[in-house]
Amino acid sequence: MTTSLVAKQIIAMGGGGFSMEPDNTLLDLYILRLCKKKTPKVCFIPTASGDSDKYIVKFYSAFGQLLCKPSHLSLFNPHTSDLRSFIFEQDIIYVGGGNTKNLIALWKEWELDHVLREAWESGVILCGLSAGSICWFEEGVTDSIPGNMTVLKCLGFLKGSNCPHYDGEAERRPVYHQLLSQGLISEGYATDDGVGLHFIGNQLKTIVSSRPQAKAYRLERIDQTVKEITLEPTYLGKK
Structure with a gap:
């Protein structure tokens, strides 16, 4: 079993990484460096x-x-x-995007959700974008059902809710605001494409980005009003 030097790390990306930014390795390199190993095992x-x-x-x-x-x-x-043995051999688990509803269903059927939680608690670094970001939170804003943006119950490793692609898909912001104002989703975080939220345990440690103008956001509900707080990331490239 391999462990990172700092336990229980998750990097939740709104979008970006190798699949969305093939010529921009900033986020992927950031994740690799967290392991503190020369050649980390990435699954x-x-x-x-x-x-x-x-x-x-x-x-x-x-x-x-x-x-x-x-x-x-x-x-x-x-x-x-x-x-379990295969997952515990890894240093980093990198979860791709797609249909989060299907991901949650299959992981639970295979009991992979339990394995990943145990691995996370043992120091294996978890990360991912889009569906691979939403899945770690209690809830997420998802387009898993065609034609609708809906609330999806997720794994709950991290508290609150998550919405990726905040600047990349026009309907994301208004839907998240509406769901939160109606009390249909819990308070949480939204991320532009190219932004990663780095959690240690349940605490947001830092915010990083591969795009100089990209932002993260904290969304809170006061009565029936949504308060959106802009969170400035650390840009990983040259300024």
């Missing part, structure tokens, strides 16, 4: 995309050029029956 979990072959190839193409040992875990074509 990609593409469940939300239905284990898309193209997505998996993108991962290996990107991380094969970085200083790490990449692998992936498919639930549609699993290479082992001992998921």
Whole structure:
């Protein structure tokens, strides 16, 4: 079993990383450096995309050029029956985007949610974008059901709610505000594409970005009014 130097880390990205920014490695390098190992073991979990072959190839193409040992875990074509041992061999778990509702359902069916929680509590770093960001919170704003933005109950490793792609999809902000004002979703965080929320335990430690103008936001409900607080990230590139 491998552990990071700082226990219980999650990096929740609104969008970005190798799949959205193939020529911008800032967020992915930030994640790799958290491990404090020369060649960390990084496992990609593409469940939300239905284990898309193209997505998996993108991962290996990107991380094969970085200083790490990449692998992936498919639930549609699993290479082992001992998921726990495989997950505990990793330093970083990187969860891709796609349909969060399907991701949650499959993980629970395979009891991967329990394995990932145990791994997280033991120091394995968890991260991901879009569905791979929402999944770690208690609730998320998701487009998993076609034609609707809805509230989805998630794993609850992190308290509150999460909404990715805040600047990338026009309907995200008004829907999150409406849901929160009506008391249909808990208070939480929204992230523009290219922004990562770095949690240690349940505390937000820092906010980083791969895009100089990208922002994060804290959304709170006072009576029936939504208060949106802009959170400035640390830009990881040259200014």
